[in-house]
Amino acid sequence: MGQWPAMRQFYMTGGTALPLHLGHRQSRDLAFFTRNSLGTLPPLTRIDDILSRFEKVEWELNTPEQIQWRLDAVSVKLLVYLFPHQFGYQTWQGLAVADDRGKRPWWQVDYSQGEFIDDSRHHGNLR
Template sequence: MIYGNILGKNQIRILEKLKNLPAGTYLAGGTALALQLGHRTSFDFDFYTGSHFEPTILLEKIKNAFQKVSVERVVKDTLLLNVDGVGFSLFFYPYKLIGRLIPYKNIKVASVEDICAMKMVAISMRGKRRDFVDVYYLLKKYSLAQLMKFTLKKYPAYQPMIVLKGLLYFEDAEDEDLSRGIKIFDPDFSWKEAKRVITREVEEYQQVLLNPI
């Protein structure tokens, strides 16, 4: 199921006009996850492709299709733009997909399994508050063991303890507002409760690792 209501009218208009993206391009990141969980709004379009691409060619196509395009970065296999007020990025990303792509409008959306794995690795590097919010809602659907399974399936060489350590490091997120006006639809959401649940799940999972049956 896709929760199109998490997008604003301008975002929907942009998706409907996006065409001629490189072969194999898919949407991931917070917006792609929110489209499938329906838990919050999200403002940027983070695209990835497993194929190398020439960003200047795509940039010209986007400029021809949209009125206001400002360029943030253009290098080989990387394109960062602001398109009619919406952040747009496309990166070459060589990691395999572990789930099926989901068609939506003119694009393909990465599976929850793939987004989860990418999100867990991002948190292990430096978690933003919205990343922890996403994990909290993922834990309503999956166990932490399942989330770790997705992560290790996508990134076999990744160390589980690095991910677990990142999940318990809230300091950087503490001083951060729920950035850029993101709205969480759950009226009962509590940042304190989110931290409590994540901490409990990590501690229980660590006990399983230390005391396997």
């Protein structure tokens, strides 16, 4: 995926990036977040060229805010990230990886449920 020019608009962080920083395991669930908070995913040029490199491609979700595939038994998500970034990036095999180790954000997001919780315990819905 690192050779796909559209991936320059995304980065890995959290549970996807930490194993890369630690170098201790492989992940079967990759999540990539947008670098710019535009509210929708950026144009994904040459998507068919990239997907044709995989033996098995299953589309699981395709919305303006999120795309999810299963590519050769690996779950791959492209997600809109609506908040400002306060960290730099490192590069791993052509992919941007957030260098946010040791930094705890003031909010947490549960993308599977579309909800967020901030430190003042306000709950909200991202939908």
